[in-house]
Amino acid sequence: MVKVTYIAYDGTEQAVDVAVGMTLMEGAIQNGIDGIEAVCGGNCYCGTCRVHVADGWLEKLKPAEEEELAMIEAAGDEDDHARLACQIVVDESLDGIVVTTPEFQK
Ligand code: FES
DSSP states (O other): EEEEEEEEETEEEEEEEEESSSSSHHHHHHHTTTTTOTSSSEEEOOOOOOOEEEEETTTSOOOOOOHHHHHHHEEEEEEEETEGGGBBOOOOGGTTEEEEOSSSSO
16 A cells, blocks of 8 residues: 545645555545546546646656547646546556545546
């Protein structure tokens, strides 16, 4: 398990344990985190699992694939820390990661 902190748009923080091998999206759904819809179930096809990755963590992630970048752009998210939570698989190196969920997913 690794510790993941999800911060809601209003600043509310929830630190939860997410199993290694799960995605940040699955960890959010399993723990009832608000702000992650994940309409497509993790297939990189809906853009409703966007998170903004905190400073210092973005560079620890594998770079986004073209498909992910296109989906973020289609969602109109111009934050340069935006990622799709369904494309981030948790491993030990991400213990302590902090992400913010947007107020709305679209
Ligand atoms: S759950 Fe649909 S793109 Fe991530």
